Amino acid sequence: GFCKEGLVDPETNALSEKCLQGALGCYFADQDGITDHLGRRIFRAKSLKKYLDVVKLDGIPMPTPICPHIFGKIEEMNPDISINVWGWNEETATPKAEIASKNFKRPHEIDLLALTNIVKSEDTNKYGQKNHFLWIKNIDGLIYRDTAHKEKRHLCRRCTISFPSKKSRDSHQEYCLGLGEACQSVKLPVKGVNDFEQFKNYSRMINSPCVIIADFEAANVRWDCSGGIMKPFKSYGGQMRKISEQKANSFCYLVHWIDTGDVWGPFLYRGENATQEFVRRIDQELVSINEVLAIKVDRIETEEDKKKFAEADTCWICKGDDHPITSQHFKDFTPGQISLATRKGMYPYNYIDSL
Numbered sequence: 511g512f513c514k515e516g517l518v519d520p521e522t523n524a525l526s527e528k529c530l531q532g533a534l535g536c537y538f539a540d541q542d543g544i545t546d547h548l549g550r551r552i553f554r555a556k557s558l559k560k561y562l563d564v565v566k567l568d569g570i571p572m573p574t575p576i577c578p579h580i581f582g583k584i585e586e587m588n589p590d591i592s593i594n595v596w597g598w599n600e601e602t603a604t605p606k607a608e609i610a611s612k613n614f615k616r617p618h619e620i621d622l623l624a625l626t627n628i629v630k631s632e633d634t635n636k637y638g639q640k641n642h643f644l645w646i647k648n649i650d651g652l653i654y655r656d657t658a659h660k661e662k663r664h665l666c667r668r669c670t671i672s673f674p675s676k677k678s679r680d681s682h683q684e685y686c687l688g689l690g691e692a693c694q695s696v697k698l699p700v701k702g703v704n705d706f707e708q709f710k711n712y713s714r715m716i717n718s719p720c721v722i723i724a725d726f727e728a729a730n731v732r733w734d735c736s737g738g739i740m741k742p743f744k745s746y747g748g749q750m751r752k753i754s755e756q757k758a759n760s761f762c763y764l765v766h767w768i769d770t771g772d773v774w775g776p777f778l779y780r781g782e783n784a785t786q787e788f789v790r791r792i793d794q795e796l797v798s799i800n801e802v803l804a805i806k807v808d809r810i811e812t813e814e815d816k817k818k819f820a821e822a823d824t825c826w827i828c829k830g831d832d833h834p835i836t837s838q839h840f841k842d843f844t845p846g847q848i849s850l851a852t853r854k855g856m857y858p859y860n861y862i863d864s865l
Contacts (some may be wrong), residue, residue: 528562529643530574530622534593535561536645537620565591573640576624578609585611591618594667596646598625605652610668614683621646621667717768719803722795724763724788728756758784765795774798 539561566587570580581593592611599606605623625642646652650665650672663672664679668686673679699707709715732754761784764775774795779787 528572530570530572531562531565531567532558533622533643533645534565534620537618538564540645540647541618574643575639576608576626576641581609581611585613590616591620592616594619594621594649595643596621596623596649598623605646605649607667607670614667621649719769720765720767720799722763722765722792724761726758726784726788727760728758730754731757758788760784761788763788763791765799 535558539558542561565584567584568587570584574580576595576597581595585592592613593609594607594611595609596605597608598604608624611619623644623646625644627640627642628637629640630637649667650663653663653665653670653672661674663674664676665672666679666682666686668683671682673682699705760778760780762776762778764773764777766773777791779791781787
């Protein structure tokens, strides 16, 4: 088959069960310039034969299903190639991404189009799916040739978003082809630049005074069918409508104090308006918690603690002295004055005052 010079299919009279092998061979034949001089980018079978074994396909089933595990295995056996598989949307007559390889930095990035047919087995008399693979010579041209934009576009194989330059596309792919199925960037320490990474959000390393642990139970409420007439819930928008919703009927919570290990509760409630009752009770608990936190407790400080503090010249939390001055009374102090003040027991940092 041939479509606007975007697709090249090995010259066969019928769908071959080894069409995947032929499609991959077409890519490497094109790299060597093995084409007919007919104005169309096609290959003769005799010219293609020596390229059929370039890609190792040991243990790969033929015909080949569209399966990420199988194509991942092909990439493991061939560490210099990456394979992207595209399906075909009959309604819009456009390709759609089926498998996007994460190894887009490899030397050979190959795009394949999988045409799917539903066939009937002569042996079992059952219907099944059969795929026929073709090599896509220019996926960017195949997708954007029908648009009014004539400039070259660079496509992300995973999300099919296009970019005006290869640099912007490559920068996007660092996030799009991240960990697992999530779009996130993987940033590791660079030798000689940032050899070590460490957690520095010290305010989040300090325990909260207490934690409220709560759990709700809810029941599914279905359509109202009273009177023999269905009364569905309101529409989400468009054609989407709720067929049921969850309504809270009970809850249980407790208050756990971190430093002492004391526990208030558990408190259990079953009845009507469980959500409103939960909010009312939590408001009462917050009042009680603030009453406890308002009680001033004397600081326990030994003579050894006083000696360490007097000799200290760095922050005891982060072991550094590079802190922003947040207290308004010390804004005009020099670094030397700040250092002297901290050694003498004055704290210019608001978050240290609160400890």
